[in-house]
Amino acid sequence: MRQVTLPSGDLVPALGQGTWFMGENAHKQKQEITALQLGIDNGLTLIDTAEMYADGGAEKVVGLAIENRRDKVFLVSKVLPYHASLNGTIKACEASLRRMKTDYVDLYLLHWPGSIPLAETVNAMETLIKQGKIKHWGVSNFDVDDLLELENYVASKQLITNQVLYNLSRRGIEYDLLPWSEQYHLPTMAYSPIEQGRILKHPVLATLAQEHSVTPAQIALAWVLRRKDIIAIPKASSSEHVMDNINALKVVLSADDLATLDKAFPAPKRKQALEML
Numbered sequence: 001m002r003q004v005t006l007p008s009g010d011l012v013p014a015l016g017q018g019t020w021f022m023g024e025n026a027h028k029q030k031q032e033i034t035a036l037q038l039g040i041d042n043g044l045t046l047i048d049t050a051e052m053y054a055d056g057g058a059e060k061v062v063g064l065a066i067e068n069r070r071d072k073v074f075l076v077s078k079v080l081p082y083h084a085s086l087n088g089t090i091k092a093c094e095a096s097l098r099r100m101k102t103d104y105v106d107l108y109l110l111h112w113p114g115s116i117p118l119a120e121t122v123n124a125m126e127t128l129i130k131q132g133k134i135k136h137w138g139v140s141n142f143d144v145d146d147l148l149e150l151e152n153y154v155a156s157k158q159l160i161t162n163q164v165l166y167n168l169s170r171r172g173i174e175y176d177l178l179p180w181s182e183q184y185h186l187p188t189m190a191y192s193p194i195e196q197g198r199i200l201k202h203p204v205l206a207t208l209a210q211e212h213s214v215t216p217a218q219i220a221l222a223w224v225l226r227r228k229d230i231i232a233i234p235k236a237s238s239s240e241h242v243m244d245n246i247n248a249l250k251v252v253l254s255a256d257d258l259a260t261l262d263k264a265f266p267a268p269k270r271k272q273a274l275e276m277l
Helices: 026-041 053-065 086-100 118-131 144-150 177-183 203-212 216-225 239-248 255-264
Strands: 003-005 011-013 046-048 074-079 105-110 134-140 159-165 188-191 230-232
Touching: 026 046, 026 053, 026 239, 053 086, 074 086, 086 105, 086 118, 105 118, 105 159, 118 134, 118 144, 134 144, 144 177, 159 177, 177 188, 203 216, 203 255, 216 230, 216 239
Parallel strands: 046 074, 074 105, 105 134, 134 159, 159 188, 188 230
Antiparallel strands: 003 011
């Protein structure tokens, strides 16, 4: 399993597991837990979740999945921006810990920029580190301007990652955000790397998948994983889907393949507003 080095020095797998939309249906809980555990046992040890997902339901699923596996998992969760005051962040984190039945989160993210001053949120994150409730913190859905503002309150290596939307159909971050992040050695965590399946019927993906004897989803995921500074976190709520994601790591896209994908999904030529789902 290829790994990415975080600014903290921690090594995490380039391919993790997302949990958005998990925990919404009690009848699917066993299947979701089994899928997450299969992923962990096969090296997908970074699990991303959030208090927002299913109003904490996804965190409960994660808690059940990591039982007796906690020491193998790099656990990521997020605080909603309107909870991100000093006291609000701490309370939100404590609630997440209870739902996941764990004493700490490896990485805690501000889900997106909000109205609460960043200085206060940073203070909350550093307080949580001192309390031992989180090991590291980062942000999500931050554009370059947001990161530049954050620089006023953050010392070197405090910020661990920026989690943003990135896939073949959402390439806007390549214009300025990815170069900025690369310059500052800030890894990017890519959510919805296959656009929640909406791009998978594209004829170019179908053709390349046939040529490589894989699925269109594996081509799309391999494209995101081509970059060494990207951590992809696709959701997989079935065991079959987990193994499909793992096998995407074996797909090697040639220069011609990448050129074909660039033609079908052009790179940005100007600044674009940061997209979110």
